[in-house]
Amino acid sequence: xxxxxxxxxxxxxxxxxxxxxASVQVKRMLRQIGIPADVIxxxxxxxxxxxxxxxxxxxxxxxxxxxxxxxxxxILADRxxxxxxxxxxxxxxxxxxxxNVRSLGFGAGMGLPNMKRYTDDMKIESVVGxxxxxxxxxxx
Amino acid sequence: MSNFKHxxxxxxxxxxxxxxxxxxxxxxxxRIQNGHSVIDEERCIDCGECIRLCPYKAKKAxxxxxxxxxxxxxxxxxxxPALYGQFDHLEDVDxxxxxxxxxxxxxxxxxxxxxxxxxxxxRNYLKRPDIEKPVISSACPVIARLISKRFPYLCDNxxxxxxxxxxxxxxxxxxxMEKHPxxxxxxICALFISPCPAKVSYVRNPIGVEKSSVxxxxxxxEIYFLLVNSMKNIVNPEHSAQTGxxxxxxxxxxxxxxxxxxxxxxxxxxIENCIKxxxxxxxxxxxxxxxxxxxxxxxxxxxxxxxxxxxxIAKARLQTxxxxxxxxxxxxxxxxxxxxxxxxxMWEKExxxxxxxxLDADMGEAMKKMADIQAIYEMFxxxxxxxxxxPTCRAFAEDIxxxxxxxxxxxxxxxxxxxxxxxxxxxxxxxVD
Numbered sequence: 001x002x003x004x005x006x007x008x009x010x011x012x013x014x015x016x017x018x019x020x021x022a023s024v025q026v027k028r029m030l031r032q033i034g035i036p037a038d039v040i041x042x043x044x045x046x047x048x049x050x051x052x053x054x055x056x057x058x059x060x061x062x063x064x065x066x067x068x069x070x071x072x073x074x075i076l077a078d079r080x081x082x083x084x085x086x087x088x089x090x091x092x093x094x095x096x097x098x099x100n101v102r103s104l105g106f107g108a109g110m111g112l113p114n115m116k117r118y119t120d121d122m123k124i125e126s127v128v129g130x131x132x133x134x135x136x137x138x139x140x
Numbered sequence: 141m142s143n144f145k146h147x148x149x150x151x152x153x154x155x156x157x158x159x160x161x162x163x164x165x166x167x168x169x170x171r172i173q174n175g176h177s178v179i180d181e182e183r184c185i186d187c188g189e190c191i192r193l194c195p196y197k198a199k200k201a202x203x204x205x206x207x208x209x210x211x212x213x214x215x216x217x218x219x220x221p222a223l224y225g226q227f228d229h230l231e232d233v234d235x236x237x238x239x240x241x242x243x244x245x246x247x248x249x250x251x252x253x254x255x256x257x258x259x260x261x262x263r264n265y266l267k268r269p270d271i272e273k274p275v276i277s278s279a280c281p282v283i284a285r286l287i288s289k290r291f292p293y294l295c296d297n298x299x300x301x302x303x304x305x306x307x308x309x310x311x312x313x314x315x316x317m318e319k320h321p322x323x324x325x326x327x328i329c330a331l332f333i334s335p336c337p338a339k340v341s342y343v344r345n346p347i348g349v350e351k352s353s354v355x356x357x358x359x360x361x362e363i364y365f366l367l368v369n370s371m372k373n374i375v376n377p378e379h380s381a382q383t384g385x386x387x388x389x390x391x392x393x394x395x396x397x398x399x400x401x402x403x404x405x406x407x408x409x410x411i412e413n414c415i416k417x418x419x420x421x422x423x424x425x426x427x428x429x430x431x432x433x434x435x436x437x438x439x440x441x442x443x444x445x446x447x448x449x450x451x452x453i454a455k456a457r458l459q460t461x462x463x464x465x466x467x468x469x470x471x472x473x474x475x476x477x478x479x480x481x482x483x484x485x486m487w488e489k490e491x492x493x494x495x496x497x498x499l500d501a502d503m504g505e506a507m508k509k510m511a512d513i514q515a516i517y518e519m520f521x522x523x524x525x526x527x528x529x530x531p532t533c534r535a536f537a538e539d540i541x542x543x544x545x546x547x548x549x550x551x552x553x554x555x556x557x558x559x560x561x562x563x564x565x566x567x568x569x570x571x572v573d
Binding site: 003005006007020023024027028029031032033034035037038040041044045048067069114 | 290292293419420422423424493495497498499500501502503504506507508510511514538
């Protein structure tokens with residue numbers, strides 16, 4: 001059995017135009033490993049949405065991806081405002097994104113629901129005022 | 141893929157081994173080895189960036205010379221619409237067509253005419269309910285090749301229709317045979333007058349068809365000088381142009397997309413921009429789009445490495461040229477099925493994903509190699525200076541794991557080693573004292 005491989009990325013909160021870059025790099029490395037195309041797509045969409053969330057709501061954070069045979073785990077951790085009502089946040093169409101990012105087409109309230117849809121498991125741990133950690137697992 | 145024939149070659153004595161091409165190659169296909177640039181044929185997509193960038197003009201495009209075809213009984217010219225943008229004060233496409241006849245061609249078939257037909261059928265194709273959207277244009281062979289190597293998930297989004305160049309050759313040859321029944325197939329050659337080396341590569345390694353109907357690819361830059369001379373003597377050219385503004389507009393970025401009369405499109409040009417767009421599309425962005433037109437060259441085909449004029453000047457000229465043209469001069473026969481596209485216009489075979497970036501066919505092995513790459517990468521300074529001959533520290537780590545590099549070629553690692561040696565020596569001499 002191969003050892004798990006870990007990738008780490010700093011997600012820059014100051015720079016909205018670079019949001020989504022970590023997911024592009026992950027995509028590239030998963031391709032090199034030979035992960036099936038549909039799995040790569042699920043990982044990169046889920047990670048992309050998560051990255052955008054961290055930039056919009058939490059001033060960036062850390063993204064870690066662990067690749068094991070048959071399983072990819074994405075851990076997105078931030079020190080943002082936290083989510084008070086996770087169930088509400090998971091509702092399609094619910095969003096607290098500010099107007100300036102909505103004008104760019106983000107903030108439609110589909111980020112978290114999409115992340116859940118594209119992964120086999122998603123866990124949100126959040127403390128208001130301290131931050132949020134989202135752990136997503138994609139099996140293949 | 142090993143017998144893939146590329147269209148870029150190196151003049152070894154001119155190459156200084158600088159890293160301009162290495163660092164800007166969009167597929168990281170180039171390395172400096174033994175003092176000069178070497179292209180990984182598996183990764184190259186024939187975009188021509190290295191030809192444009194090389195400050196020493198050491199990279200050249202391979203194309204066919206007109207001379208090679210002098211023994212054919214019947215020579216067909218297939219001018220790309222980008223050709224029309226190369227001339228100053230060109231009032232009418234008829235001058236170019238007459239000029240081509242003067243140059244010795246027996247027949248001229250405008251690729252812009254075929255482009256108008258492709259546009260009509262693309263409109264039909266987009267109405268099909270069962271297709272992957274957004275549909276991505278497959279007319280730029282660089283983009284199609286790029287997708288087949290880097291964007292496996294988007295292979296099904298490519299427009300599976302033969303591009304204007306291919307259709308033009310097919311139709312022109314058919315017309316020639318009908319007009320001249322005395323001709324045999326081997327008497328006729330169809331020669332594309334190309335703005336870019338990627339089309340040279342396309343004809344040798346066609347996409348979607350087994351064998352291209354195009355027999356040779358000439359460069360606009362070579363034909364331009366012949367044409368300028370022959371066009372001088374033309375006063376009242378015969379009216380022979382058969383394209384409208386749709387066909388002419390295909391020459392620059394956005395032309396193909398606009399011809400779909402559908403505002404849910406995106407068009408991008410320049411290979412770096414195209415890659416960014418594809419990354420976003422793969423992430424599911426722009427899901428409301430119907431069509432994406434991507435051109436590897438800045439400005440579209442007018443920006444090809446085999447043109448003579450600046451792409452933006454050429455584009456401006458085309459705007460003047462098409463001012464009084466009808467929208468289109470080519471209509472396909474009416475069909476009861478609004479989604480109808482004739483089978484002979486569709487690809488004969490699908491484009492297959494070729495995972496050239498994959499580290500190993502076995503996933504376990506690939507994971508081991510990836511772990512090694514990560515470890516080696518950590519040793520490097522992450523400056524991406526290129527002095528080792530690879531474009532980035534990461535690419536260099538990959539090369540080492542693939543046994544194509546030695547960590548000592550990193551000047552920073554080498555410097556550390558020299559420092560250590562120096563220290564050891566100093567200590568040795570001290571202990572002797």
